[in-house]
Amino acid sequence: MSATFIGMPGNFPKNAEKAVQDSQLRFNLRKATHTIRDKRAEVVGELPDWGELRAAGKAIKDDVLHNLDRYLIQLEEAVTRAGGTVHWARDAAEANRIVTDLVKATGETEVVKVKSMATQEIGLNEALAAHGIAAYETDLAELIVQLGDDFPSHILVPAIHRNRSEIREIFLDKMPGVSRDLTDDPPALTEAARLHLRDRFLRSKVAISGANFMVAETGTLVVLESEGNGRMCLSLPETLISVVGIEKLLPSWRDLEVFLQLLPRSSTGERMNPYTSMWTGAVEGQEFHLVLLDNGRTDVLADEVGRQALRCIRCSACLNVCPVYERAGGHAYGSVYPGPIGAILTPQLRGMTTDLDASLPFASSLCGACYDVCPVAIDIPEVLVDLRAKAPHAAAERAAMKVAGWVLDDHERLATAQRAATRLRRFVPKKGLPGPMSAWTDTRDVPEIPEESFRDWWERAGRSASAEER
């Protein structure tokens, strides 16, 4: 059973400090993120209307968010009409209770799962386990994470931090009935997973999924995937339970045209994903339950700047271009949502009451690469800066920033401070500064303090100097 992130100790800088020292992890991450990054750039570059698609994706999602109440009711009616049952969950506990009760009602003690961020967000597997129900992940990377009793570290590729020899070790150690001759050849590893999972698909009577999209007009749910495990889970079992965030709506069937282009190209760097499953309500002989999850989303919706995070379609393009994610890895973010999108989503969904969550808006150099690649144009740096204003600040930092603000409020005060620094220039060492400034000098020299500030030079000589006399 994979562990849960909820209540994880530490903070981003401390977690990241450990991660950057792991050279194997950095090698794995660099290789994987750069490969997907390059593939994405290639397939996005071949579409001349990418900018228009991106603008359309943003506009459609904004319409959904502005009219969420109406679309949700429309969806509920359409799903009900098609033979499904809709449940509303205010938070994680309510969603877990609903799903647990539904599984218990079937009398089953095992469920298969399609990869789903929403069920990870609420810690569903752990909640089910507490009631004696075993949830088996069927996505290969999720399976690796689950068998390894590990945390996911990427939205799309949860086991991105593992290389193939580590995966072989996990399979040998944890996969029942696996051949002892298993090599770390990728086809051999996937074959072992196939054999292991095939048995689960055929045996399980209950499946749990999320959804990439829900079409309000028709009540259709859509899952995009690459391995066919989703198709198995969505079609074979007698009972299907889908847990989906309320923001996953699209108004109409036609809108899929935009998103079925935006998502695969942004996430896996493919023109189209191998499997797209769509279902509307329940087919005969099967039961379908849709659990609509709020869990903080309506609070995010109330925030004028932060609400754009709800446009997210979980493609993970922002993770793959993020220089911070590439060095720190996904675990440092202490959330199922790592990387730039996690840094704005987690503090909004969970609040900033823990040291970890309060550190997330600062886990960015504001380089803007995430905004550039986002297929729904979420201005992640803008939201980060907004969250930083809401985050708690340490007393010492507050005092220092107040003093700096006071000095900078007035040019005479600034000039006085500059002259003081100039007089002390010989006493400022290049390295080994004390206290918080050691964070700079541990790896970087301090710049030389000049003999004279620019403004003093201007007053003394610059104003009248000709170009030759500088």
Added chain:
Amino acid sequence: MRVALFITCVNDTLFPGTGKAVVSLLRRLGCDVDFPAAQTCCGQMHVNTGYRTEGTRLARHFTEVFAGYDAVVAPSGSCAAMVREQYPKLARPGSRGAAAIAEVAPKVYELSEFLIDVLKTEDVGAYFPHRVTYHPTCHSLRGLRLGDRPLRLLQNVRGLELVPLPGAEECCGFGGTFAVKNPAVSAAMGADKTRAIQDTGAEVLCAADNSCLMHIGGTLRRQKTGVRTMHLAEILASTEED
């Protein structure tokens, strides 16, 4: 043309040579350069670290100091981007502050923008016989969208051999207070950047932002690489007489 120099607090305090180079370069190109003495800081550090009250106060001060100029030139892509991209988000729509920002912000130019878009010159008559690589800082690249403007200016410098920097568009890891709030990640990014710089065999790393150069340069010096850092203005101001 009467041009106001927005020196930026970092250049004013730590890199006056860059400011002198801008003055010399703009005068050489026929501009009448003014330095409004009341200027201090654009407020980026405060706003981006979560101190919006102080940052907004500095932004208001900026709009007062630079009101009425035809053009304001800053030797910093980051500070120019702060004024142009972030100031409009600080004021309430329809307020006096918003109107003041809308008046001043479009007249603020990063140096290479001013040279190419306003003065319409790509050859500033500079001479700099060295092997140089250029790092397009994030806010110049993705904020102001400077594109190849700085490169076009460097390509026209006589004697200068411009070598491409692999992974140039990747952040160096400075990020303002990020450098001290997340020192491990910042240093890891800086180390990858300096490795790429050294691989080019360049003698000089050039950029349009001294704050990024302070981080990269500090790392290069700590590693004793011998690679120098220079602001774009200083290379463009260099002539054969120097």
